[in-house]
Amino acid sequence: MKRVCHLTSAHTQEDIRIFHKECVSLAGAGYDVYQISCGKTYDKKGVHIVGIGLKPTGRFTRMRKTASEIYKAALKIDADVYHLHDPELLPYGLKLKRLGKKVLFDSHEDVPEQIMDKDYIAGPLRKIVSVGYRSYESHVIKQLDAVVAATPHIAEKFKGRCRKVVTVNNYPLLDDIKFHEKSFTEREPIICYAGGISEMRGEKIMVEALRHVAGKLIMAGDHEIESPYPNIQYVGRLNRDGVNELYGSARLGLCILKPIKNYYYSQPIKIFEYMAAGLPVVASNFPLWRKIVEDNACGVCVDPADINAVRKACEELLNNPEKGQQLGRNGRKAVFEKYNWANEEKTLLALYDSL
Numbered sequence: 001m002k003r004v005c006h007l008t009s010a011h012t013q014e015d016i017r018i019f020h021k022e023c024v025s026l027a028g029a030g031y032d033v034y035q036i037s038c039g040k041t042y043d044k045k046g047v048h049i050v051g052i053g054l055k056p057t058g059r060f061t062r063m064r065k066t067a068s069e070i071y072k073a074a075l076k077i078d079a080d081v082y083h084l085h086d087p088e089l090l091p092y093g094l095k096l097k098r099l100g101k102k103v104l105f106d107s108h109e110d111v112p113e114q115i116m117d118k119d120y121i122a123g124p125l126r127k128i129v130s131v132g133y134r135s136y137e138s139h140v141i142k143q144l145d146a147v148v149a150a151t152p153h154i155a156e157k158f159k160g161r162c163r164k165v166v167t168v169n170n171y172p173l174l175d176d177i178k179f180h181e182k183s184f185t186e187r188e189p190i191i192c193y194a195g196g197i198s199e200m201r202g203e204k205i206m207v208e209a210l211r212h213v214a215g216k217l218i219m220a221g222d223h224e225i226e227s228p229y230p231n232i233q234y235v236g237r238l239n240r241d242g243v244n245e246l247y248g249s250a251r252l253g254l255c256i257l258k259p260i261k262n263y264y265y266s267q268p269i270k271i272f273e274y275m276a277a278g279l280p281v282v283a284s285n286f287p288l289w290r291k292i293v294e295d296n297a298c299g300v301c302v303d304p305a306d307i308n309a310v311r312k313a314c315e316e317l318l319n320n321p322e323k324g325q326q327l328g329r330n331g332r333k334a335v336f337e338k339y340n341w342a343n344e345e346k347t348l349l350a351l352y353d354s355l
Contacts, residue, residue: 003032004352005079009066010086013039013049016269017108017150017170018085023047025345026352036073038066050077059120063088071095081355083148087111087133090140097143102355105141106148108170110157112137113261117200137161146351153265153288168348170269171339176240177276179332180248184321189215191314192250192279194243195270197223197234200263202256202284202304207232209256209310215318217254220246247277251324252317255283256304264288272339274299275331280324282313292339298331 006023014020019035027033027046034048038055052069056062071092074082081102084093093103115121115130138161141147146164149155158165191210197203197219210217211229220243224236238246247253253274257263264286271292274281281299283289290301300317302309317324 001030001032002081002352003034003077003079004081004083005034005036005074005077006083006085007070007074007089007092008035008037008085009062009070009088011037013037013051014044016173018106019047019049020045020173020176021170021341021345022083022106022168022348025341025348029349029352031352034077034079036070036077067092081352087137090137093144094140103144104146104148104351105144106150106168107154107158108150110154110262110265112157117260117262145355148348148351151265151267166347166351168344168351169267169339171341171344172269172272172276172335173341174276174336177273178244178248179276179278182248184251184325184328187249187251187321189318190250191215191217191252191254191282191318192220192246193217193254193270194220194238194246194273195255195268197221200258200260202254202258205256205258205304205307205310206254209307210314213311213315213318215251215314218246218250243273244277247274247279250279251321252299252314252328253277253279253281254314255281255289256302256310257284258304259284259286267292272335275328275339276335278325278328278332280317280327281331282310282317296330296334298327298334 006018008018011018023033023035024045036050039051041051042049050073052073056066067088082096083104085106096103112130112134116126121129141162147158147162149165149167150170152167155165155167211232216231218233220235220238222237225234227234255268255271265288271281275298281293283293283301284304285301293299293301300313302313
């Protein structure tokens, strides 16, 4: 049995992509799977989760001290394959290669572009940091065994810079998302949003667009505050059952992210979750998103800076529940055929089999 070890200094112990998808899939395929992260030590779903204690509150402490502690714990596992999930772990990837290990880097984001939007880095310095990071990243990944990219766009950025790159899309686990048969005509006029809540993720636009709509906007995420508007509700972070219950009560799902570079070519899991739940989608009109939504006739794409356009799109679907439900069914069909983890799992396992 080949022993594999996933390392993360930044993500939670039961991160959807790292734990529930990649680690559980590998364990199911017969690998001896370990995951090292901040938190406690326990076993779950065939995966040995090794915790190194509490996650630090400061990002710079995490990048320095936590990454080092993750590496020390990794050495004790003595795995055949190490799978890194955070940029600050790249230096330790080189050390593991020098020990004769197989090493993969999982790029969840286009990090050089992401750096350009980091508020905690002074504007004039962002370009310097971005270029510097990309240069170092190139130096490391050309010595690793492969890069796993979360989207085709990210994969393109690595071509020619590493030995091998494969795309393993972050599509939903079909068993996670419950499909509710209840007719939209029998549901309240509820619009839902589930995910990170911030200005860059469209919070202000959603609130301004929908505070006068004859319906309710329910937002689930780490942002539990009291809304000043009676039809806007923040419900905090929900577990999977809570998210499924929210999807089952709603008539449409929102994903109005602002047009920053790191979002432009992203594939938000929430869009595919809405589709899997049978909800029509109102999303930003980025070219990739528009292709997914329009090619599958599962929603509407709008200018994320146009409050009136967001409002009109939502009102159109709320006022035409039969149309909304048909768009939702189209989206669910597309997820079952194309946008699901079962398909991506095959790519991941093929990569591991090739090592």
